[in-house]
Amino acid sequence: xxxxxxxxxxxxxxxxxxxxxxxxxxxxxxxxxxxxxxxxxxxxxxxxxxxxxxxxxxxxxxxxxxxxxxxxxxxxxxxxxxxxxxxxxxxxxxxxxxxxxxxxxxxxxxxxxxxxxxxxxxxxxxxxxxxxxxxxxxxxxxxxxxxxxxxxxxxxxxxxxxxxxxxxxxxxxxxxxxxxxxxxxxxxxxxxxxxxxxxxxxxxxxxxxxxxxxxxxxxxxxxxxxxxxxxxxxxxxxxxxxxxxxxxxxxxxxxxxxxxxxxxxxxxxxxxxxxxxxxxxxxxxxxxxxxxxxxxxxxxxxxxxxxxxxxxxxxxxxxxxxxxxxxxxxxxxxxxxxxxxxxxxxxxxxxxxxxxxxxxxxxxxxxxxxxxxxxxxxxxxxxxxxxxxxxxxxxxxxxxxxxxxxxxxxxxxxxxxxxxxxxxxxxxxxxxxxxxxxxxxxxxxxxxxxxxxxxxxxxxxxxxxxxxxxxxxxxxxxxxxxxxxxxxxxxxxxxxxxxxxxxxxxxxxxxxxxxxxxxxxxxxxxxxxxxxxxxxxxxxxxxxxxxxxxxxxxxxxxxxxxxxxxxxxxxxxxxxxxxxxxxxxxxxxxxxxxxxxxxxxxxxxxx
Numbered sequence: 383x384x385x386x387x388x389x390x391x392x393x394x395x396x397x398x399x400x401x402x403x404x405x406x407x408x409x410x411x412x413x414x415x416x417x418x419x420x421x422x423x424x425x426x427x428x429x430x431x432x433x434x435x436x437x438x439x440x441x442x443x444x445x446x447x448x449x450x451x452x453x454x455x456x457x458x459x460x461x462x463x464x465x466x467x468x469x470x471x472x473x474x475x476x477x478x479x480x481x482x483x484x485x486x487x488x489x490x491x492x493x494x495x496x497x498x499x500x501x502x503x504x505x506x507x508x509x510x511x512x513x514x515x516x517x518x519x520x521x522x523x524x525x526x527x528x529x530x531x532x533x534x535x536x537x538x539x540x541x542x543x544x545x546x547x548x549x550x551x552x553x554x555x556x557x558x559x560x561x562x563x564x565x566x567x568x569x570x571x572x573x574x575x576x577x578x579x580x581x582x583x584x585x586x587x588x589x590x591x592x593x594x595x596x597x598x599x600x601x602x603x604x605x606x607x608x609x610x611x612x613x614x615x616x617x618x619x620x621x622x623x624x625x626x627x628x629x630x631x632x633x634x635x636x637x638x639x640x641x642x643x644x645x646x647x648x649x650x651x652x653x654x655x656x657x658x659x660x661x662x663x664x665x666x667x668x669x670x671x672x673x674x675x676x677x678x679x680x681x682x683x684x685x686x687x688x689x690x691x692x693x694x695x696x697x698x699x700x701x702x703x704x705x706x707x708x709x710x711x712x713x714x715x716x717x718x719x720x721x722x723x724x725x726x727x728x729x730x731x732x733x734x735x736x737x738x739x740x741x742x743x744x745x746x747x748x749x750x751x752x753x754x755x756x757x758x759x760x761x762x763x764x765x766x767x768x769x770x771x772x773x774x775x776x777x778x779x780x781x782x783x784x785x786x787x788x789x790x791x792x793x794x795x796x797x798x799x800x801x802x803x804x805x806x807x808x809x810x811x812x813x814x815x816x817x818x819x820x821x822x823x824x825x826x827x828x829x830x831x832x833x834x835x836x837x838x839x840x841x842x843x844x845x846x847x848x849x850x851x852x853x854x855x856x857x858x859x860x861x862x863x864x865x866x867x868x869x870x871x872x873x874x875x876x877x878x879x880x881x882x883x884x885x886x887x888x889x890x891x892x893x894x895x896x897x898x899x900x901x902x903x904x905x906x907x908x909x910x911x912x913x914x915x916x917x918x919x920x921x922x923x924x925x926x927x928x929x930x931x932x933x934x935x936x937x938x939x940x941x942x943x944x945x946x947x948x949x950x951x952x953x954x955x956x957x958x959x960x961x962x963x964x965x966x967x968x969x970x971x972x973x974x975x976x977x978x979x980x981x982x983x984x985x986x987x988x989x
Contacts, residue, residue, distance in 0.1 A: 391435075403422075459639060460661070462638070476713075484704050487707055488964075502754075508561070513732060518728045520944075545934070547731050548575070549634075554735060588637070589639075594946050622971050669734070673733045684753055727765040732761070736755060743909045790852065802977075803826065803976070817835070854959055881902035884909070906948045927974045934970075948960055950973070950974060
């Protein structure tokens with residue numbers, strides 16, 4: 383790869399290229415249903431060491447290291463924002479074991495593999511082994527979205543990844559301090575004092591920052607439009623101050639800060655977290671492209687058969703041994719233990735921290751330090767590709783995913799909702815009816831339909847309902863404002879194209895009408911709650927009709943001119959709800975779920 387200025391892109395073009403490649407890889411992965419992290423890795427390697435078009439050291443220069451450091455800090459902070467203690471539920475004992483027992487066991491087994499398999503000396507093995515505690519929240523999040531795991535194993539993997547990230551960085555710091563003592567005149571007591579001081583400062587700064595922001599936001603001391611900018615400014619200041627006391631302790635400080643805010647019950651927490659998630663998607667893709675493009679051919683040539691042996695031992699021996707021993711004699715079911723044991727992807731935090739300590743060890747005169755960066759990258763690449771393609775099949779084989787067919791949540795327990803849910807269930811589509819009024823769920827329970835008694839937007843629903851099993855939401859209560867609230871709130875999670883609501887009642891005055899930009903797509907032919915339930919009272923019923931080459935949709939329509947189509951279930955069992963604004967295709971093998979009048983209902987059933 384070129385190292386001079388010839389062919390340099392310049393910082394502006396470099397940032398544009400990184401953004402385009404990162405977001406483009408994520409979009410393409412979504413379209414192809416592939417692991418996004420794999421495509422980002424390939425994109426970075428192609429434009430970097432492959433074609434030599436992009437060299438971060440040449441095109442970005444000295445800004446690269448601080449950019450990656452700040453990006454990793456923001457990623458870990460956003461991860462901390464997801465760690466609400468209420469969400470732990472029955473996964474808490476497993477998470478505690480994976481952190482308290484898993485971290486030292488992982489450090490030990492990784493160091494042994496590095497020394498005896500990869501051939502590193504004990505100093506480099508101890509430092510790098512500490513870093514390998516990190517499992518990678520930057521990779522876990524996309525994998526969990528793709529695999530659609532059940533709640534508890536997803537919580538185990540997510541909490542372990544985020545909490546152990548700063549733990550791994552601090553373990554590497556501890557080992558590095560010991561190496562400095564052995565290689566210099568610094569005393570062990572002085573090194574221990576530096577370490578303890580740095581950790582204490584990180585914890586105090588993280589707690590104070592989280593408490594200060596939470597108090598300021600709750601007391602309205604910060605304008606709503608200023609909350610995210612203030613959050614970013616305090617985050618960067620906390621990270622910088624802690625890192626100035628002890629290198630890499632800033633990661634601990636921002637993680638603690640994020641966890642504190644996540645558990646502070648802030649009114650604007652959802653908006654803050656959503657914005658942070660968007661920023662993290664950009665940062666993860668950008669940092670991964672940068673790190674992949676930074677690998678040079680000479681470094682990759684250092685990977686030999688011993689490196690391959692280390693990668694295999696780390697994935698198939700060290701990781702499973704760490705998890706299985708940590709969770710031994712615990713309440714975690716064996717299937718979840720094996721899923722966690724066989725899932726240990728590494729991400730940008732590992733590569734960034736490993737590269738930093740590799741350079742420091744090399745500066746101390748330890749030649750093994752130069753091998754840490756390539757080994758870290760090899761492990762990241764191997765785990766990203768392996769788990770990217772195997773996690774979902776493994777989870778399905780172990781029975782730890784949501785339903786194969788994405789189901790439908792119907793909010794509201796009316797007679798229309800019960801009839802619609804019964805028709806979906808007969809078409810083998812998972813369905814759930816939610817309502818905070820127990821009496822309204824009576825007919826659904828008598829029909830044998832799954833129900834949730836409570837507000838679908840409540841924290842109880844978040845912890846009790848396996849939302850990962852559902853792909854569509856229908857807001858169908860008698861309250862237009864509440865329907866709009868449900869559709870607007872759940873839109874970002876399910877995708878606005880998968881959130882529907884019944885038609886809003888017409889308002890005589892514009893001052894009482896809700897903005898059209900809020901809410902979900904109008905369902906069916908645009909009838910309101912009261913119109914649909916009136917039809918049910920008049921004898922209209924839902925019917926499911928399978929189409930074929932001999933009985934097409936046009937023929938069905940001729941026999942059922944008044945019937946209203948609400949959903950089309952494809953040949954693969956995937957449902958697609960029908961908006962009043964579209965006309966979905968329905969070929970042979972599809973099922974039409976429609977509301978038909980008494981005269982047409984018999985014809986629909988016969989068809």
